[in-house]
Amino acid sequence: MKLATEVDIELNNGKKIPALGLGTVASDDPKDVKDQVITAVKAGYRHIDTAWFYGTEKYIGEALKELFDEGVVKRDDLFITTKVWPSFYHSPEKSLDQSLSDLGLDYVDLFLQHWPVCLHGDENGLPKAPKDANGNLEYDDDPVTGTKFIDVYHTLEDILDNTSKVKAIGVSNYSIPKLRELLPKVKKHIPVVNQIEYHPHLPQQDLVDFCEKNKIVVSCYSPVGSGGAPVLKIPLVKELAKKYDVTENEIANAYNILNNRVTLPRSSNLERIKTIIRLPPLTKEELDELYQVGVNDPHRYICDPWGYGLGFKWWTGDTLSKEFD
Ligand SMILES: NC(=O)c1ccc[n+]([C@@H]2O[C@H](COP(=O)([O-])OP(=O)(O)OC[C@H]3O[C@@H](n4cnc5c(N)ncnc54)[C@H](OP(=O)(O)O)[C@@H]3O)[C@@H](O)[C@H]2O)c1
Numbered sequence: 001m002k003l004a005t006e007v008d009i010e011l012n013n014g015k016k017i018p019a020l021g022l023g024t025v026a027s028d029d030p031k032d033v034k035d036q037v038i039t040a041v042k043a044g045y046r047h048i049d050t051a052w053f054y055g056t057e058k059y060i061g062e063a064l065k066e067l068f069d070e071g072v073v074k075r076d077d078l079f080i081t082t083k084v085w086p087s088f089y090h091s092p093e094k095s096l097d098q099s100l101s102d103l104g105l106d107y108v109d110l111f112l113q114h115w116p117v118c119l120h121g122d123e124n125g126l127p128k129a130p131k132d133a134n135g136n137l138e139y140d141d142d143p144v145t146g147t148k149f150i151d152v153y154h155t156l157e158d159i160l161d162n163t164s165k166v167k168a169i170g171v172s173n174y175s176i177p178k179l180r181e182l183l184p185k186v187k188k189h190i191p192v193v194n195q196i197e198y199h200p201h202l203p204q205q206d207l208v209d210f211c212e213k214n215k216i217v218v219s220c221y222s223p224v225g226s227g228g229a230p231v232l233k234i235p236l237v238k239e240l241a242k243k244y245d246v247t248e249n250e251i252a253n254a255y256n257i258l259n260n261r262v263t264l265p266r267s268s269n270l271e272r273i274k275t276i277i278r279l280p281p282l283t284k285e286e287l288d289e290l291y292q293v294g295v296n297d298p299h300r301y302i303c304d305p306w307g308y309g310l311g312f313k314w315w316t317g318d319t320l321s322k323e324f325d
Pocket of ligand 1: 229
């Protein structure tokens with residue numbers, strides 16, 4: 001059977017991104033991420049997805065140093081993504097410098113704007129989720145009507161053009177309305193990727209089609225629906241795992257990869273990281289059937305408060321977004 005670790009997807013800048021990337025949000029102790037990265041790279045993963053926000057970059061840096069020192073891989077063999085968080089929106093290069101220093105790298109392959117939102121962080125991007133006296137998030141720009149998020153993307157373009165610290169730039173958590181606002185204003189570099197929640201329970205075909213039309217690769221976070229892995233409980237996922245004699249996780253990843261999307265699983269279980277790398281050859285009919293699961297029963301599992309109002313469908317409690325329908 002083909003391996004997911006061997007599939008690359010072409011980006012709009014002519015470079016390639018490995019379709020299987022290891023997610024690095026810490027499940028418990030951030031230090032555990034070091035072994036997760038070492039295990040993944042030794043198993044053949046060549047793509048690590050991280051962010052300043054996750055607080056795990058130092059441990060990823062330790063893992064990379066060990067892997068490079070032992071000659072397991074060279075820097076050029078890996079594709080590493082990091083992101084600038086909304087509370088650090090005013091200083092993307094400072095955020096990037098901190099990420100590079102923690103990772104022990106001179107450059108990242110991809111630098112993403114984590115959310116199209118501007119939160120009121122200090123010069124070091126802290127606190128990460130600033131709140132006012134009433135417990136509401138403190139924004140520096142209206143999350144629904146503000147346009148500062150476009151300036152942040154312009155700064156990413158400047159970093160790409162004027163430094164050697166990033167090879168490509170992109171976005172994350174951009175809905176269709178936000179992409180519609182950004183794309184006509186891009187100076188020179190269309191985002192290569194939009195990283196969003198995507199799995200068989202979340203049928204965002206309109207967003208995927210919009211990205212495809214604009215040559216933006218969709219990168220899927222929470223491929224099994226995050227904590228509790230609800231996607232793995234879908235009867236069709238179980239049935240297909242049995243049919244192809246693979247794990248349910250591999251069906252969830254194949255659903256993305258065979259549709260030309262990047263998939264970003266995370267696990268604290270080293271055995272699981274190692275063993276979920278096969279790519280079962282699901283048929284077009286099976287991929288379509290998996291899509292229908294979400295059409296009939298849609299669920300979004302990551303409904304962070306800073307995503308409220310961005311125009312995503314099935315965002316629990318989001319009434320602001322209705323105006324975008
Ligand atoms: N751009 C963004 O805003 C954003 C947002 C969220 C995530 N991300 C990225 O995407 C990555 C993955 O996201 P995620 O953590 O939400 O996704 P996920 O991979 O869908 O879910 C991981 C969770 O599923 C559990 N799991 C996986 N397989 C299982 C199995 N066979 N049985 C039981 N439990 C299982 C894992 O537990 P175990 O640890 O026990 O395996 C873990 O708790 C993150 O690490 C991050 O890199 C990006």
